[in-house]
Amino acid sequence: MARKLGTPPPAVTVDTIILTVGAGLTDLRVLLVRRGRAPFAGRWAIPGGFVEPGESLEQAARRELAEETAVTDLAYLEQLYTFGDPGRDPRGRVITVAYYALVPAAGIEPHAGDDAADARWFSMFDLPRLAFDHGRILDYALARLRAKMEYTTVGFGLLGEEFTLSELQSLYELILRRRLDKRNFRRRILAMGRLEPTGRSRMNGVHRPAGLYRFAREKGSTPKAARKRHEATRRK
Amino acid sequence: MARKLGTPPPAVTVDTIILTVGAGLTDLRVLLVRRGRAPFAGRWAIPGGFVEPGESLEQAARRELAEETAVTDLAYLEQLYTFGDPGRDPRGRVITVAYYALVPAAGIEPHAGDDAADARWFSMFDLPRLAFDHGRILDYALARLRAKMEYTTVGFGLLGEEFTLSELQSLYELILRRRLDKRNFRRRILAMGRLEPTGRSRMNGVHRPAGLYRFAREKGSTPKAARKRHEATRRK
DNA sequence: AATAATAGTGTCGGCATAACACTAATGCAA
DNA sequence: TTGCATTAGTGTTATGCCGACACTATTATT
Numbered sequence: 001m002a003r004k005l006g007t008p009p010p011a012v013t014v015d016t017i018i019l020t021v022g023a024g025l026t027d028l029r030v031l032l033v034r035r036g037r038a039p040f041a042g043r044w045a046i047p048g049g050f051v052e053p054g055e056s057l058e059q060a061a062r063r064e065l066a067e068e069t070a071v072t073d074l075a076y077l078e079q080l081y082t083f084g085d086p087g088r089d090p091r092g093r094v095i096t097v098a099y100y101a102l103v104p105a106a107g108i109e110p111h112a113g114d115d116a117a118d119a120r121w122f123s124m125f126d127l128p129r130l131a132f133d134h135g136r137i138l139d140y141a142l143a144r145l146r147a148k149m150e151y152t153t154v155g156f157g158l159l160g161e162e163f164t165l166s167e168l169q170s171l172y173e174l175i176l177r178r179r180l181d182k183r184n185f186r187r188r189i190l191a192m193g194r195l196e197p198t199g200r201s202r203m204n205g206v207h208r209p210a211g212l213y214r215f216a217r218e219k220g221s222t223p224k225a226a227r228k229r230h231e232a233t234r235r236k
Numbered sequence: 237m238a239r240k241l242g243t244p245p246p247a248v249t250v251d252t253i254i255l256t257v258g259a260g261l262t263d264l265r266v267l268l269v270r271r272g273r274a275p276f277a278g279r280w281a282i283p284g285g286f287v288e289p290g291e292s293l294e295q296a297a298r299r300e301l302a303e304e305t306a307v308t309d310l311a312y313l314e315q316l317y318t319f320g321d322p323g324r325d326p327r328g329r330v331i332t333v334a335y336y337a338l339v340p341a342a343g344i345e346p347h348a349g350d351d352a353a354d355a356r357w358f359s360m361f362d363l364p365r366l367a368f369d370h371g372r373i374l375d376y377a378l379a380r381l382r383a384k385m386e387y388t389t390v391g392f393g394l395l396g397e398e399f400t401l402s403e404l405q406s407l408y409e410l411i412l413r414r415r416l417d418k419r420n421f422r423r424r425i426l427a428m429g430r431l432e433p434t435g436r437s438r439m440n441g442v443h444r445p446a447g448l449y450r451f452a453r454e455k456g457s458t459p460k461a462a463r464k465r466h467e468a469t470r471r472k
Numbered sequence: 473a474a475t476a477a478t479a480g481t482g483t484c485g486g487c488a489t490a491a492c493a494c495t496a497a498t499g500c501a502a
Numbered sequence: 503t504t505g506c507a508t509t510a511g512t513g514t515t516a517t518g519c520c521g522a523c524a525c526t527a528t529t530a531t532t
């Protein structure tokens with residue numbers, strides 16, 4: 001474990017990819033900061049910073065998140081991957097532990113951090129040229145998110161407290177970039193047993209109102225039991 | 237990106253979990269080194285070391301592997317997770333990027349590294365008390381390996397060049413720790429389309445000899461096509 | 473009353489999976 | 503040579519999941 005003398009230790013940063021959805025579920029957006037200094041001055045980058053002495057890597061990611069946005073509640077946070085190729089930062093050896101965070105759509109406004117000249121949302125599907133290897137990191141994050149959407153409930157937290165099944169479907173279609181069948185989607189998503197109807201409904205236009213659902217945090221019920229329950233409720 | 241003065245940078249190590257199978261497919265084994273120095277002197281630990289200036293994280297993991305074992309061919313190497321809780325190393329802030337490696341069973345002998353008093357194989361299911369948070373890291377590695385065995389071909393490389401389907405099944409049962417149905421296993425595994433019969437067979441005892449298979453690296457064929465091909469071959 | 477727009481529902485066919493039992497091949501012993 | 507012990511190797515059936523597919527329900531406006 002003894003470190004050789006004469007070789008400077010690598011720097012370690014934690015970068016946090018902050019994702020949310022645009023109003024009207026039209027876009028998946030990522031928060032980027034404009035670099036004020038060389039290298040890559042003027043380019044956009046994933047917000048990040050050094051790990052403080054007393055904090056864990058995840059705490060560092062949360063702190064970044066709080067520094068960049070006035071985020072009230074965080075839907076999801078997960079370590080993505082650690083990038084450490086030599087040469088990814090021209091200044092020297094920098095190893096970056098990347099996290100990705102999902103925050104609900106409800107009016108998150110970015111505020112410029114201390115050392116970032118500017119901060120704003122970009123579409124994940126229309127990105128500017130990024131600093132360092134951050135383009136590759138975003139690709140990796142999107143791939144991970146898509147994979148997890150297929151078999152977990154990660155995506156649910158991107159919406160607010162209450163949402164309609166149509167909204168949830170739009171979200172999935174937006175991120176997966178493909179159309180989903182309405183009936184199959186509803187069947188599959190309800191079979192997960194993590195969604196419960198609030199009883200209330202919402203009208204979005206001059207149409208039939210849509211029932212509202214809530215994400216059920218208790219994981220007490222199996223999918224099968226949940227479906228049974230759902231069917232029973234429906235037939236009542 | 238400017239680093240505050242006065243806070244020493246964290247140290248970064250790469251730890252490599254080296255897994256193999258015991259002779260006779262009786263055990264999943266991990267290579268551990270005995271620590272000669274405090275802290276945790278005398279305890280066993282995952283081999284690891286610092287990242288050298290010019291090398292990537294993965295190259296560091298490969299170097300570790302070469303230093304600890306006379307490994308000829310490496311079946312699989314993947315970044316596992318980065319552990320960086322403060323306090324995981326009593327000497328100060330150490331962030332560890334963990335990799336796990338799978339090496340074929342064929343007579344890999346550990347040789348004691350420079351700063352390790354001793355090195356030997358342990359059963360993953362009967363581990364000694366480990367240094368640092370290494371017990372937790374091994375748990376995490378086993379969980380990842382199990383998950384990936386379910387839907388990828390990771391495990392194939394743990395066997396030698398040629399192997400029987402019974403051996404492969406034993407390997408799966410060993411790692412997943414549950415019995416599998418022979419017919420279902422063979423159907424599923426062949427449907428992956430990555431296994432081809434070598435035409436040769438091997439006798440293990442006083443029994444019917446078993447056909448040998450080889451891992452087909454070309455990923456040219458779809459599972460369905462592979463199954464068709466298999467069936468056609470069989471019926472000939 | 474008709475219209476426009478979205479919400480909400482059921483069936484059927486194909487495919488993957490799990491459960492399940494017998495025959496085939498080999499060397500050895502009687 | 504026959505039987506035995508042991509492992510290799512094979513097919514069918516029932517069930518559940520998933521994809522494809524079209525019509526009715528509800529609302530406000532005209």
